[in-house]
Amino acid sequence: MRRLINAIVKRNVQYLDLTWCEVEIPPILYMCESLVSLKLCSVVLPNLEFVSLPLVKVLFLEWVMFANDLALEKLISGCLVLESLTLCKNPMDNVKVLRVSSQSLLSFNYYGPGDNDLHDKDLVVEIDAPKLEDFKLSHQLTASFIIKNSRSLVEADIYIEFNFCPGKKFDPNDLPKRNIIHNFLAGISSVKNLIISPFTLEVIYDYLRCEPVPLYRNLSSLSVDFYDDRWEILPFFLESCPNLKSLVVESTHYPKGRTSILSRPRCLL
Structure with a gap:
């Protein structure tokens, strides 16, 4: 492994797609000044002292095992011009807080483990990316998702249940959880085009019985694909989308009886 990595770094590799199960990649790869795109699958990311990837614009991490909470944070901070980040989280690592902080990031796709894996039920994901435009989130069991400085957000595809797995329902008296939901909804409130899961809508519906949802004044297009008849x-x-122009509703189940989707006239729709 070390000989292979040394060889490709010396040849000024620009695009690297590497799958090597449960092997720790030598540190020289994380100081490759020619890399533009780095895709790692099933490798071990150690706690690196120094990362310098000055040209990396695309970073794809699938089932990577992080040494600790700081490993991903250091890797991202060493990618000075990073534009696209895709993270498919390994359910077997022990990371409790995933921090994504980048001044250049434009696109972030995050995929958590399936709903049958309870290992990540206490996971906290933090994003600080002021230029972020395109955001996709799919993880039912993430306990908290914190988004900061998201005023540039254009596209978002959201599937999150805030750890309300089967048998665990929204508790109006759980103030910390209410704050988590409020902060997340406020964090994506500048989005223009939104695809939202009906499961996320159910959490919002329960939350609305306690306090109002932040206004989505910039939201122009909304799409929902229902899996049932709710x-x-x-x-x-x-009601929180006053300037909505396009609404797409799909479902394999017809509503029971007559169902009114629009509660008031909408001249813009």
């Missing part, structure tokens, strides 16, 4: 939860969220 269409009635949609109008409550639409």
Whole structure:
């Protein structure tokens, strides 16, 4: 492994797609000044003292095992011009806080483990990316998702349940969880085009019974694909979208009886 990595670094590799199960990649790779795109799958990311990847714009990490909470943070901070980050989290690592902090990041896709894996039920994900435009989130069991400085957000595809797995319902008296949901909804409130999961809408519906959702004044396009017939939860969220122009609703289940999606006239829609 070390000989291979040394050889490709010396040849000024620009694009590297590497799968090597449960092997720790030698530190020289994380100081490769020619790399533009780095894709790692199933490798071990150690706690590096120094990372210098000045040209990396695309970073793809699939089932990477992080040594600790700081490993990913150091890797991202060493990518000075990073534009696209895709993270498919390994359910077997012991990371409790994932921090994504980048002044250049434009696109971030995050995929958590499946809903049958309870290993990540206390995971906290923090994003600080002021230029972020495109954001995709899919993880039912993430306990907290914190988004800062997201005023540039254009596209978002959201599937999150805030760890309300089967049998665990929203508790109106749980103030910390209410704050987590409020802060997340406020963090994406500048988005222009939104695809949202019906499961996320159900959490928002329960939350609305305690306090209002932040206004989505910039939201122009909304898309929802229902997996059941709970269409009635949609109008409550639409009240927070005063400037909506396009609404797409898909479902394999027809609503029971007559269902009113729009609770008031909308001249812009």
